[in-house]
Each structure stands twice: as structure tokens, then as C-alpha cells.
Amino acid sequence: MKVSKAVLLIFLLSLLPLLSNFITPSLPHTHDGAVHLSRMAAYFKALRDGHILPRWAGDLNYGYGLPLFNFIYHTPYLVSSIFLSLGLSLVMTFKLVISISYILAGVFMYLFARSFFKNEKIAFLVAVFYQFAPFRLVELLMRGSFGELYTYTLLPLTLYTLTKFFAEARVRYFILAAASTGLLIISHNSISLMFFGILVLFILIFSPNKRVSLFCYLALLLGLLLSAFYWIPALAEHRYTYGDLFMKDLFRTHFPPLYQLILPNPFNDVRLQTGGIPVQIGFFHVLALAAALLVRKKLAIFCLVITGVAVFFMTKLSLPLWEHLSFLRQFQFSWRLLALINFSSALAAASFFQLSIFKKQWVYPLVVILVIVSTAYYWHPAEGFDKIADEGQFWNYPLNTTYFGETDVIWSAGPALAYPSAQAEVIDGKGTVNNFSKKTQVHAYSVSARTDVRLVDHTQYFPGWRVYVDGAKVPIQFQDANWRGQLTFAIPRGEHRVKVSFEETPLRLAADSLSIATLGTLGLSYLLWRNKKV
Incomplete structure (x- = not known):
């Protein structure tokens, strides 16, 4: 044959x-087909947003997101x-x-x-x-x-x-x-x-x-x-x-x-x-x-x-x-x-x-x-x-797509149960959030603060989330009893641009570097010596 x-x-x-x-x-x-449709949609959206290789699924968990692809x-x-x-x-x-x-x-x-x-x-x-x-x-x-x-x-x-x-x-x-x-x-x-x-x-x-x-x-x-x-x-x-x-x-x-x-x-x-x-x-x-x-x-x-x-x-x-x-x-x-x-x-x-x-x-x-x-x-x-009848339910899936808490983070009270009224809002002081835009790994908006204010970005905290106000990194908190496991941070009075970004931690950067270096070495070796014997 x-x-x-x-x-x-x-x-x-x-x-x-x-x-x-x-x-x-x-x-x-x-058993898992519907779950995979939602994950496929989340993964594709992450890639489309420039989140390569994806770790975060921004629209799942009622918009609070979760580190699904860090583990899946x-x-x-x-x-x-x-x-x-x-x-x-x-x-x-x-x-x-x-x-x-x-x-x-x-x-x-x-x-x-x-x-x-x-x-x-x-x-x-x-x-x-x-x-x-x-x-x-x-x-x-x-x-x-x-x-x-x-x-x-x-x-x-x-x-x-x-x-x-x-x-x-x-x-x-x-x-x-x-x-x-x-x-x-x-x-x-x-x-x-x-x-x-x-x-x-x-x-x-x-x-x-x-x-x-x-x-x-x-x-x-x-x-x-x-x-x-x-x-x-x-x-x-x-x-x-x-x-x-x-x-x-x-x-x-x-x-x-x-x-x-x-x-x-x-x-x-x-x-x-x-x-x-x-x-x-x-x-x-x-x-x-x-x-x-x-x-x-x-x-x-x-x-x-x-x-x-x-x-x-x-x-x-x-x-x-x-x-x-x-x-x-x-x-x-x-x-x-x-x-x-x-x-x-x-x-x-x-x-x-x-x-x-x-x-x-x-x-x-x-x-x-x-x-x-x-x-x-x-x-x-x-x-x-x-x-x-409508695949929109999977493109906008509200749950977390896991069964046993594999991606539910310990700082939260468990999976979210409903969408927040707004993705970001002022919780202390007087001010407004405007011009909000969201990608999987980046949120951007302007804040008009009539007094010093504190904001909550309704995103589930996980190591790697950072907040920048007018380009400068500011401290974040994620253990406020009223906003458990969510990103809270302070902004002084005035007009400001805020960027909330999910980035690689030192550990992930080191792991990424190992993968990139190995990929480069293997690719170069294949181009130069693929037909040679070791």
C-alpha cells in the first residue's frame, strides 16, 4: 500500500x-461545545485587539474579565x-x-x-x-x-x-x-x-x-x-x-x-x-x-x-x-x-x-x-x-466558561453575577468619566475631577493590571471591601487621561523571553542546517 x-x-x-x-x-x-464557542470568540477578540498571545478574556465574567488564557x-x-x-x-x-x-x-x-x-x-x-x-x-x-x-x-x-x-x-x-x-x-x-x-x-x-x-x-x-x-x-x-x-x-x-x-x-x-x-x-x-x-x-x-x-x-x-x-x-x-x-x-x-x-x-x-x-x-x-439561531450569545457570553474555579481569582468573591452599570466610575469625590473605550487588554478614558477623586474600574484584578494617569503609573488597590477584587485608584483634581492596561509581569516576561529565544534559535537553525546531521 x-x-x-x-x-x-x-x-x-x-x-x-x-x-x-x-x-x-x-x-x-x-458537554463542552457551547463553552468552546464562547472561548473561541474571546480568543479571537483578544487577538484582534492586539493581545498576543492572549492571557486575558475581557468580556467574559459580565465584563469584569478573567485570566482565562493564562491557564487554558x-x-x-x-x-x-x-x-x-x-x-x-x-x-x-x-x-x-x-x-x-x-x-x-x-x-x-x-x-x-x-x-x-x-x-x-x-x-x-x-x-x-x-x-x-x-x-x-x-x-x-x-x-x-x-x-x-x-x-x-x-x-x-x-x-x-x-x-x-x-x-x-x-x-x-x-x-x-x-x-x-x-x-x-x-x-x-x-x-x-x-x-x-x-x-x-x-x-x-x-x-x-x-x-x-x-x-x-x-x-x-x-x-x-x-x-x-x-x-x-x-x-x-x-x-x-x-x-x-x-x-x-x-x-x-x-x-x-x-x-x-x-x-x-x-x-x-x-x-x-x-x-x-x-x-x-x-x-x-x-x-x-x-x-x-x-x-x-x-x-x-x-x-x-x-x-x-x-x-x-x-x-x-x-x-x-x-x-x-x-x-x-x-x-x-x-x-x-x-x-x-x-x-x-x-x-x-x-x-x-x-x-x-x-x-x-x-x-x-x-x-x-x-x-x-x-x-x-x-x-x-x-x-x-x-x-x-443567534451566535451573538457566544460573542457576548457573560459567564466564565469554566466549571471548577480554575480561573476565578482569590481576590474576588467568586464569578460576577451581573454587568456593572458602567465600566469605570467615581466612588469618592466629585467628577465624571467620559470617552470610555475598551479593548481586551486596554481601557482608556478621560476623567474630569472637580475634587480629588477615587475611581473603580470594574475589572477583576490579576497581577499585570496597571493604571496610568496622564502617562504616569499610579498605585492601584484591589481589596476594598466595597469593590472586592476590582481596580481602585486615586486621581487628583483636574482633567486627566487614564489608561488601564494588562501587561506582562516579570515572571511572564521571563517566560515569554524563553519562548521567543527558543523560537528564534530553532528557526535560524532550520534555515541554516536543516539538512545536516547532528
Whole structure:
């Protein structure tokens, strides 16, 4: 099977679960779909306002704003902004963004498996298993997991670049490995961490020698530096949010029993759900892992270690660790680790070729067909479609788009409940606010103060907000009991111009500098030495 034909066939097969999205103008009803429309709009508005790369969502939270994109992943929203800039609707953009990620995941998995196994039939089977793992389709059409879908895309792409580097040790694959790792990190905060662990283990087990290993680990490190603008502030400033408080016990009710993972659930039986989510590995995927047990090669070790770790942390056996390791609670639901098994079981499908029955010509196409058809129930959104009559509700979304306080800052009394009567107003003294203009990260207005005055700008405080009066920086307060968590500041009598600006803190500037320096180094290296060997 030639690469072009295989890729075309994977593309066509990947359309099967996507077709239902495009036969209607309505939005597939998923757990997070409506939330993502609002985030897409907020991200695009931030970019349009010159807030690059966005950290603040100025119109959410009833106009008080919040540091949403300081903590929420970027990759899918960057992709969505391309389509929105072309004038597409939010609904169509959402459909295209998830479809592109799903299709490319299959293509990249095929390319990786082909490079790794040097066998086109194995590569095609692995790609089919990857695309048609039941939980993959749950993520796509039930959960609407924007960021997680892109981690599924970028993991095999990164592995492909690593395997090419194993074989050729060329600079271009080193740079592409670093770049794809960086994109992986900014695709989802928790799943990318798990997949980064897969990359480390992959190099450890399969790298041909120590020198190649060293360069591969360096590529991963450069990927971390490339994405430093995102993860360093997200980790360091997480303490300023209510996330840990609201999520501390969430994991307790989301441990699936082992039988739910193993038993097939082709028709979404509620008895095989945890928290309303089908959590099956998949019948054929379980068989693939069982086949790997019989092989006893590096591949089997790799797949079974990943699977064993995932199963352990998904079940109540790991409860003490969830209780005492705070970073685990950032995963929210233990069944998210099924993402690891989606990958390991797909790769384990290569073990079928070691079985004598697979030498019969009819077995291979039959398995491919059965794997695909067994997931047919999940090719359509389980809860149907939502007709969106007016997308203005998402462009002007008043809530905060999070569920567990991940971006609600500790200086506030929680999410806002209503819009303020004015974005800025005088709260002490006599004066007026005029000529107000607002962008995501900058507010500007004039103040006519007949006496010394104190103002409140109805913006939720977060490190980085600064106030300038006639070009000079002035102190701000954000703990006034009457204006809790909002920006208050004093202005002397007279006519003044005020600028309220969200800027980078020293920590964020340092993180930005690491990313920019890494991007420049990788770009220059690619231009100068891409065809050379290291």
C-alpha cells in the first residue's frame, strides 16, 4: 500500500464519524461545545485587539474579565482564529477545528507507525485502531474535548519526528520534534503532561544509542522552552485561583470499576458509564493488549507499561495518591487517562501480526472492518444537535466558561453575577468619566475631577493590571471591601487621561523571553542546517 493511497483511505475512513456534523447547520450537542464557542470568540477578540498571545478574556465574567488564557490551552483556539478571521461562523469553525484534529491524528499515526514498523499494513492497522478507539469518539462527539483532541494529533506527529531522527539524525527532524512538542504542551494542560511522559519513555526504550537519546531529550527540553510562555505562568500563578479549592474532591466520584474498562459497550449502556461517560478501552483494543502479552518484545513492554500505569491511576487502587499528590487532581477525572490506553492499545495492535491466524489473508481486512463498525453507534452525537439561531450569545457570553474555579481569582468573591452599570466610575469625590473605550487588554478614558477623586474600574484584578494617569503609573488597590477584587485608584483634581492596561509581569516576561529565544534559535537553525546531521 503506497503512502498516498493509505493516507487517502485513512482520510476517507476518518470522515465516517464526522459526516453527521456536516449534514446540518446545527451545533453537535457535546458537554463542552457551547463553552468552546464562547472561548473561541474571546480568543479571537483578544487577538484582534492586539493581545498576543492572549492571557486575558475581557468580556467574559459580565465584563469584569478573567485570566482565562493564562491557564487554558492555546492550540485549538489559535486554529479556530484562522477560520474566524476568514469570516466563518463559530459553529462551522468548531466543526472544522475538531474535524481537522481528528483527521490529522489518523494521518500522523499512520506516518509514525510506518516509520517505526517499516511495514505499511501494520501502520494502517495501528492508525485504524487509533482512530476508532471508543473513547476517542466519546471525546470527539460526546465530550467535545477541544484541547484533548489536539493532543491526540500532536503525540503521533512528535513520535514521527523522533523516529525519523532515530533513522537519519538530521537537524530538521530535531527541530520539528522540538516544535511539535511545544505545540503538544500548549494543546491541553493535563493530557499533554501524560503524553510528554510517553515521549520520554519512547526515547528511553527505542532510541538506537545514547547520543541519539541525548539529542532527543534535548528536543523535548526545547519544546518545553518553546511553550514556556504558557506553562510557567500557569503553574506559578495557579495559586491565585480557586481551582484547588473547588477541585480538591472532584476525583472521588470518577473512578471507573475495572469491568467498565474491559467490557465492550457498543450501544452506550448507562450501566457501563462513569459519571455519564462511556469509559471502555474497546473490545478489539483489549485483544490487542492481550496479544502484546504474548510477544515479549520492547513494543509489548512499552505498551503494557503505559496501560498498566493508566489502569492503576484510573481505579481506586490509586486513591491514596490522588489524595496526597495535588498535581493529580488537576486531571479532575481519572478516566481521562484512557487517552494513554487509546494510544498504547493502538500501537499494541501490531502484535496481531505475530499470531499465526493473522497469516490468513481474510483476517486482516476483517479485523479492520470490525474495529471500525464496532464504534458505529458513536458516530453521531448521543444528544443530537442544538440549533443556534443567534451566535451573538457566544460573542457576548457573560459567564466564565469554566466549571471548577480554575480561573476565578482569590481576590474576588467568586464569578460576577451581573454587568456593572458602567465600566469605570467615581466612588469618592466629585467628577465624571467620559470617552470610555475598551479593548481586551486596554481601557482608556478621560476623567474630569472637580475634587480629588477615587475611581473603580470594574475589572477583576490579576497581577499585570496597571493604571496610568496622564502617562504616569499610579498605585492601584484591589481589596476594598466595597469593590472586592476590582481596580481602585486615586486621581487628583483636574482633567486627566487614564489608561488601564494588562501587561506582562516579570515572571511572564521571563517566560515569554524563553519562548521567543527558543523560537528564534530553532528557526535560524532550520534555515541554516536543516539538512545536516547532528
